Amino acid sequence: MLVSYLLDTTVFSDxxxxxxxxxxxxxxxxxxxxxxxxxxxxxxxxxxxxERLAVRKSMESRNRAIRLRVHYAALIHGFSxxxxxxxxxxxxxxxAIRARVEVTLHDIQMADAMIAAxxxxxDLVVMTRNVDDFAATGASVLDTRLISAxxxxxxxxxxxxxxxxxxxxxPVGMVQPHPTLNLFRR
Numbered sequence: 001m002l003v004s005y006l007l008d009t010t011v012f013s014d015x016x017x018x019x020x021x022x023x024x025x026x027x028x029x030x031x032x033x034x035x036x037x038x039x040x041x042x043x044x045x046x047x048x049x050x051e052r053l054a055v056r057k058s059m060e061s062r063n064r065a066i067r068l069r070v071h072y073a074a075l076i077h078g079f080s081x082x083x084x085x086x087x088x089x090x091x092x093x094x095x096a097i098r099a100r101v102e103v104t105l106h107d108i109q110m111a112d113a114m115i116a117a118x119x120x121x122x123d124l125v126v127m128t129r130n131v132d133d134f135a136a137t138g139a140s141v142l143d144t145r146l147i148s149a150x151x152x153x154x155x156x157x158x159x160x161x162x163x164x165x166x167x168x169x170x171p172v173g174m175v176q177p178h179p180t181l182n183l184f185r186r
Contacts, residue, residue, distance in 0.1 A: 004035040006084070006119040008128035009045040011144060012075065016068075028147050037082045037124060041114045046072050084122060086114050093117035101136045108133065 014025055029036070050072065053065035076083075086094070094110070094117035101108045108116075112130075116137035119126045125140040134141045 002035065004037065004122075004124050005032065005127045005142065006037050006039060006115065006122070006124040007042065008115060008126055008130065008134075009042050009049075010129040011127055012042070012046055012072065014129060014144060015075070016071065024147055025144055033078060036079075036127075037084055037122070038076070038079050039115050039118045040083060040085045041111050041118070043076065043083065045111055046076075084118050086118060090114065090117045090121050093120060097137050100138075104136050106136055108137070113137065 011025070011029070015029060050065050050068045053061045053068065056062065091114070094113040097116055097120075098108055098110065098113045101113070112133045116126060116134050116139040118124070119139040120137075125142050126134050127142045127144055128134060129144050131141050131143045
C-alpha cells in the first residue's frame with residue numbers, strides 16, 4: 001500500500017530553515033510532493049503567521065511577511081487539487097477527537113484536532129515535527145525529524161512501540177501516482 005501524507009504547518013516552517021535537517025526534508029518533499037496533501041486549516045495557520053508579521057511595527061518583520069507571502073504562495077500553488085477542506089464530517093470527527101483527548105488529561109488545539117480528523121478521514125499520515133500534539137488523536141503520525149539523508153524513515157525504539165507513529169521505512173524515490181482519494185464524499 002502506498003502511503004500518502006497530510007502536511008502539518010511545521011513542515012512548511014521547517015522547509016524554510018537553512019540547515020541539514022531542512023535540506024533532507026526538502027529532498028523528501030520534492031520527491032513525494034504528488035503523495036502529499038495539505039489541509040485548509042494548515043493554510044489558515046500559515047497565512048495567520050504571515051499576517052501577524054505584517055502588522056508588526058518593525059520593518060524586518062514586515063519584510064519577512066512579504067518574503068513568506070511569496071514563498072507560501074509558490075509552495076501552495078504546487079498543491080493544486082490536493083488541498084483538503086474541513087467539511088462537516090471532519091468537524092464532527094475533530095470534536096470527537098478533542099473530547100477523547102481531553103479525557104486523557106491532555107490538551108489539543110482545535111486546529112490540530114481538525115488536521116488529525118482530516119488525516120483520519122482520508123487515511124493519510126500526518127507529517128509534523130510536533131508529534132506529541134497528535135499522539136492521542138488516533139491519526140498516524142510521522143515525525144519529520146526521522147527522515148534520514150537517504151530518505152528513509154528512521155524509527156526509534158520508543159516510536160516503534162507507539163501505534164500512532166508510522167512504523168515503516170519509506171524510500172524517498174518511491175513516487176507513484178496516488179490512488180484516487182474520494183474527495184467528494186457523501
